[in-house]
Amino acid sequence: MMTPPPPPPPPTASMDHHPTGRSYKNGPAQRGVTQRLVVDEVRSEMTRRRTEKSTEEAGDSTTLIVYNPILSPILQCGPVCGLIALVEAAQVLLPYRDDEVTPRRLNPDALLEEAVRLGMTKLGEMFSAFDMQRLAKTWFHCDSTLLDTSDVEATWSLLVDHLLHGNVALIPYDADYNHGPTLRKGHSAHWAVIHGVVIPSVPVSLLGSALSEEGNDSDPDFRVLNPNKLSASMNIILSTKTPCTTSSLSCVIAHHGKSMRPAVWNFHDLMASNQNLVQVSQKIAASPAGSYIFGDIETELCSKLVLLQKSSDTLC
Numbered sequence: 260m261m262t263p264p265p266p267p268p269p270p271t272a273s274m275d276h277h278p279t280g281r282s283y284k285n286g287p288a289q290r291g292v293t294q295r296l297v298v299d300e301v302r303s304e305m306t307r308r309r310t311e312k313s314t315e316e317a318g319d320s321t322t323l324i325v326y327n328p329i330l331s332p333i334l335q336c337g338p339v340c341g342l343i344a345l346v347e348a349a350q351v352l353l354p355y356r357d358d359e360v361t362p363r364r365l366n367p368d369a370l371l372e373e374a375v376r377l378g379m380t381k382l383g384e385m386f387s388a389f390d391m392q393r394l395a396k397t398w399f400h401c402d403s404t405l406l407d408t409s410d411v412e413a414t415w416s417l418l419v420d421h422l423l424h425g426n427v428a429l430i431p432y433d434a435d436y437n438h439g440p441t442l443r444k445g446h447s448a449h450w451a452v453i454h455g456v457v458i459p460s461v462p463v464s465l466l467g468s469a470l471s472e473e474g475n476d477s478d479p480d481f482r483v484l485n486p487n488k489l490s491a492s493m494n495i496i497l498s499t500k501t502p503c504t505t506s507s508l509s510c511v512i513a514h515h516g517k518s519m520r521p522a523v524w525n526f527h528d529l530m531a532s533n534q535n536l537v538q539v540s541q542k543i544a545a546s547p548a549g550s551y552i553f554g555d556i557e558t559e560l561c562s563k564l565v566l567l568q569k570s571s572d573t574l575c
Contacts, residue, residue, distance in 0.1 A: 297326055297512055298481050300523040301457050308508055308525070319463045324483045325422050326455035326512060327351045333367065335516030341385030341429070341450040342370050343516035348427045348452045349399045351487075352569050364399060373398055379552065385450065386539065386553035388563035391429055395567055406564040411530050414564065415505045419456055421566050423498040425486040428453040429565040430513070432532040438517045440524055440532035445556050446540040455512030457523065465497075536561040 301324055330350050335343045346367050353361060363369050374380045377397070379390040388405060395401040408414045418428060434449035435441035461482075486494055509526040537557040538544075553559075 294326065294328065294483060297324065297455065297521050297523070298483065300521055301481060301510065301512075304510055304523040304525070305457075305459075305508060320460045321463050321482050322480060322508075323458040323461040324455065324481055324512070325419070325458065326483055326485055327422060327425055327427060327487060328485065329452070329454055329514055332514055332519050333516060334519065335367075337383055339367060339371060339383030340516045341391055341431075342367055342374060342383055344429050344450040344452040344514075345391065345395060345399070346370060347514055348395075348429060348454075348567050349401070351425075351427050351454055352401060352567060353399070370394070370398055381550060381552055384543075384551050384553070386448070386551075386556050387559040388429075388431060388565055389559060391450075392565050395429075395565070400570060401567045402570040403568065404566040406566055408530055408533055408562045408564050411527065412505060414530065415509065415526060417566070418453070418511075418564070419458065420498045421568070422454070422456050423486050424494055424568070426566065426568040428567065430529065430533055431536060431560045431563060432529055433535060434515075434517070438515060439522065440529045442532060442535045445536035445538045445560065448536055448539070448556065448560060449515060449517075451513040451515040451522070453511045453513050455521075456526075457508070457510035457512065459506055459508040533564070534562045 301322070305322065328351070329347045333343050333347060346365055349365060353365070371380075371383050374383070374385070374390075374394055377390075377394070379385065379387070379394065385391055385394075392403045392405050395403050406414060406417060421428060429450060429452055431448055431450055432440050433443040433445060434447045438449065441447070463482075484497075486497075489497075505526055507525070507527070510523050511526055511529060513522045513524060513529075515522065539553050539556055543551050543553065
């Protein structure tokens with residue numbers, strides 16, 4: 260009687276979560292299309308928040324959209340939202356290089372391997388803003404600042420200045436059924452990259468030369484600026500003179516691994532979600548030991564914002 264062949268080896272944990280063997284799926288490059296989508300999403304959110312233009316926005320004021328485009332959005336496969344957000348952030352921060360290093364650095368699977376090697380994750384889950392900051396440094400060599408978001412007004416001011424200089428930020432929050440911010444005490448924790456802000460009631464006179472430099476002044480209600488297309492002197496002027504106090508219409512432009520579309524979220528809603536991350540979900544808490552890597556998320560995630568910026572002496 261012939262001896263039956265041995266059974267095949269069990270699938271790895273990563274393959275259980277990633278049936279295709281990959282942690283991601285690339286979307287099409289979106290340049291002009293993305294900008295139109297962003298304006299449409301901003302218009303929709305602003306309309307939902309108000310029924311008519313407020314008196315403070317009348318006259319010579321406009322809504323300023325500061326927007327650092329992500330060139331190729333990525334859909335996640337498995338619990339890799341933080342790694343996808345970090346790769347998308349690097350798309351903004353990394354200069355284009357026709358070499359062999361940059362494509363590998365921008366590959367989410369390669370980043371997942373590195374995070375596993377460093378003992379930060381098992382399947383791609385990232386329950387620590389400190390680990391995200393460390394991974395940004397070791398893999399992309401990005402400079403970063405870990406910001407406490409408890410002071411909402413100070414956070415908005417720093418975020419606006421940060422984005423006006425062509426940078427991005429990573430934020431953990433609780434995701435609702437539509438992946439927007441909600442309050443579930445961390446049970447649906449998710450990561451997104453913030454790559455833009457929506458600032459209401461900006462004087463048009465302040466933006467005159469910037470709009471000329473950008474070449475985008477066709478819509479009187481919404482003016483879009485890409486800081487990476489502006490001169491350094493104009494970035495400084497805008498960052499020092501743009502209103503930095505929040506209103507009910509202040510929004511962020513973000514992207515996450517569950518959608519190809521840009522998201523426009525109310526800033527105060529996002530801050531409330533970010534500040535309510537105190538527990539992992541029951542599913543994760545009750546999982547067998549070693550299934551995931553997580554600690555006290557109230558310390559590791561709650562009220563944390565990772566500001567990423569370009570570094571003169573590195574890959575970013």
